[in-house]
Amino acid sequence: MDNTVVTLHGVNDLRMEKLPVPEVDRDEVLIRVTKVGLCGSDLCSVYKGTHGDLKIGLPCGMGHEAAGVVTKCGQDVTHVKPGDRVIIEPGTFCRKCELCLTGKHNVCANSSFHSSPRFYPGCLARYYKHKALLVFKLPDSVSDEEGAVVEPLAVAVHACRRAVVWAGCNVLVTGAGPIGLLCLSVAKALGATNILITDIKESRLTMAKQMGADHTLLATSGDAQSQAQQVQQIMGCQPDITMECSGTKAGLTLGIYVTKSGGKLVQVGVGPSEVTVPLTHAAVREVDILGVYRYVNCFPIAIDLLAKKLVDVKPLITHRFNFEEFQKAFDMFHSAEDGAVKCMISC
Template structure:
């Protein structure tokens, strides 16, 4: 076996270098990587460097955390997997000791080792990687490896919808119809939302959101977008507003669209400070941030495998591993043509 790894040499420049094949620890599986999804955080890292810069300026930076592949070897204490199994992974390794882990909220563990970020900045763009058995999940025969790689962003949407609470019969607005927005559309639909209004500025993404369950779509640049949305969700606004674009402008828009005693879910990663006019929302509005997912992979895998949650059609552009630089350049420069990019690391996997 030969291994390579794609690393961020500097902002805007990915290089592929030779690397040692990892030796799995007793509780780990060695995975031959098949597909890796390109997340918005990866694109940001490619352009500007990681959201949280490493303390050591010489730290090697990897990108990618949405992954599926095939088990190549197992540690001597692994019992759930065997060589040849098709799997996906949760890319965060929590400490299992802090109060958050012990309460089941391991997604907010302060010492989590999450791929492509602190503390190790190890990315998924590599031929082989080792990962703990308990954060590795088997893929049903009915799921493709591409679908397996997209379980991770789908779990974000599922977790966001669950954080909103009861959605049956509720009127929902989703701001942003990128990958996470589209996952949230489907999760809200499956939870019984009566109206799902999606607002974005890219036509291809709006059309996809309608295909996946949005009941109305609007261009966020239209001067009357607030009035048009309220004509559907009601004059007081929506029961729940999901901000998935990760932008200050959409966070501000959420304040205009939520009804009294409604909820705003901040799913996107918003840089900088967002001014909040609390006078406009001091009618018992809840603002809830959402961070990754916890205990959501099994149900997400089940929904995808049963065909009620579509992830594969969201992936509309594929790149070969040797063209990783091109993949990120395209993701930066062609947002109007792209919903979700996926990098094929191994050409012999389906």
């Protein structure tokens, strides 16, 4: 039986191919994929050939925000069974190094993700096999579409845990793309009571208000210092935490200037490999700058937030496509036509 997959063979060179349905090892499961969400990192891979300072290995499997149904289990797999609806935590790691053994497998030097030929084919496929320890069962109260958003939601959970968001804290989110909106939602669920989010698109700020932002700022004019004054005036204070989700120099610079002395600036968005920012301004005020890479032990938390209706990801899913319309989905998401926030493909 053939397996239809979508793979990347070069910049803007997506292809639909036929490959054999993969055989599972004793610690793997085979999943019939139902839903795949597109991500900003997918766009970087397809249209730039890079993701941050990582060069994409080719050929590269596409799709990593996936939900599906288990069709086959290896003999050592006990926590899921055929027929279970599941999601995956994409990538692999060695499980032997100090980082893995201390619960930091997301920064394992031997890990791989969708930017590696080892992630081939990806989840944008009829069938996909994965290590069972990174497969999570979905409760009945969480749909496949919601399940396909758990991966980016886990990024937001990890970012908020890194920032140590607490009840009553003041949070600035720069960038109201999918990750920024999810960081907003998770911060609110964790008790942040004064959240401002910025973006250069009014439509994104409108969605942010729908998802619970207390304040918004259209960041289309003025330098970082003048915007910092605007943020402080709107919020009535300097933010305890800034979550930089735009992946831009402007967002980082604003965060450095506006974050409260002794506060935290969490870099969630992936931008250029080198950025010039006023670092001394952060150092002399003891603003901690924290990196965020993917997630670690966050998927059960993200699923629980959805199951208990503490976070609602449904408004993010603005466009839906059939499997054969994959190129249209990528192009629409890339051009941000019709206010596309999260494009969902049915496999």
